[in-house]
Amino acid sequence: MAGILDSVNQRTQLVGQNRLELLLFKLNGRQRYGINVFKVREVLQCPPLTVMPRLNSYVKGIAHIRGQTISVIDMSLATGGRPIKKLEDCFIIITEYNRTIQGFLVDSVERIVNLNWGSVMPPPKGSGRFNYLTAVTEIDNELIEILDVEKILEEIAPSSTIVSDGIVTDTEMQSDLGDRIILITDDSSVARNQVKRALEGLGLPIEAKKNGKEALDYLVEVAASCEHSVTEKIGLLISDVEMPEMDGYTLTAEVKSRPKLADLHVILHTSLSGVFNHAMVEKVGADDFIAKFNPDELAGAVQKWLHTD
Structure with missing residues (x-):
């Protein structure tokens, strides 16, 4: 064995x-x-x-x-x-x-x-x-x-979802996000709630989906109502990797291959470990990779990519 x-x-x-x-x-x-x-x-x-x-x-x-x-x-x-x-x-x-x-x-x-x-x-x-x-x-x-x-x-062993003082600037993040929302997708209800509590505690509006297919369908629907890019209404995508129907790597590749979705920043947020994850970030075009679950690291990455055009 x-x-x-x-x-x-x-x-x-x-x-x-x-x-x-x-x-x-x-x-x-x-x-x-x-x-x-x-x-x-x-x-x-x-x-x-x-x-x-x-x-x-x-x-x-x-x-x-x-x-x-x-x-x-x-x-x-x-x-x-x-x-x-x-x-x-x-x-x-x-x-x-x-x-x-x-x-x-x-x-x-x-x-x-x-x-x-x-x-x-x-x-x-x-x-x-x-x-x-x-x-x-x-x-x-x-x-x-x-x-x-x-x-x-x-x-x-419950995880803390509180972002430490001084890690990010709430008002700056809210200003960078504007009227847009952050989309998260994860098949674990626990993981979804962890991300929601951490980011909603910073005053950021969240939309949550249960797998990559649901997230992609939602993005395509939102993009249809946008003039140029889905980034007019969605500021960032935070995705798990392991999900039924469509995994996070495939979701990322689909997002980056579609003209109206390609400008959307994608953070892969996963409990998977190993060097192959970092190679796949580059391969599928994801902007960042974060191992679960550290609210300070998550908030820092969100602030970074909201502030990056």
Whole structure:
């Protein structure tokens, strides 16, 4: 199992082609779940865990792996299920999200599958605000649930959305934006709300969409009412990378290839990590790349690009 990600560095060529690869796993029961391979650093048999006082109830314990101390989260318990038993038979998926490293305890790990984002759909309507899904897809005639890991981590360790004093000038940002709005797109409700709270706290009006396709459709609609460019009504686009139907790289490439949209500045704001992200920023024509979630860095980038013609 340790070798399941040996070729992960070669997989970066998928980025920017509206494709992804999912690592499939199970918790308790037959349902299969997925997590993006680019978030995964390692998969290993569950090592002995050290139980520490005052840990969050979702945290099973602490593991010492390759010189690092890593919190191990029971993914079943964290998503409302039964706790995972028989740890010696289980696996840990070591991931990197939002500049932090953590382990997720799962019952079993299966395989990696290659998909087009177009075949990955938003969760069904009516699934409720308390679900932990960002998307679903079908593999081997079975529904695969893609979990909202950012929501799990936010519930364990909430992020601050307050921009520090002196980082930006509110009045200058509002002056640069004028009557325009800022468009954000992210499939995670937690991530959308983080950005909204940070920027609305600076007095900036926000429009939010759930994926790249929704954002592109909205931009095309707005551009149709503009004389020259969509920038007459929209000051900036802040986009996640991983999204169902259309990812952020594809969205950026579409924006930059359309005459009425091409002048719009695009900031990619993502929990993905790795040098390939910076290469893709240049490849698809994005103006900036920021790792989630630091409200000061986000506000600084927004101020920079609002002030840049």
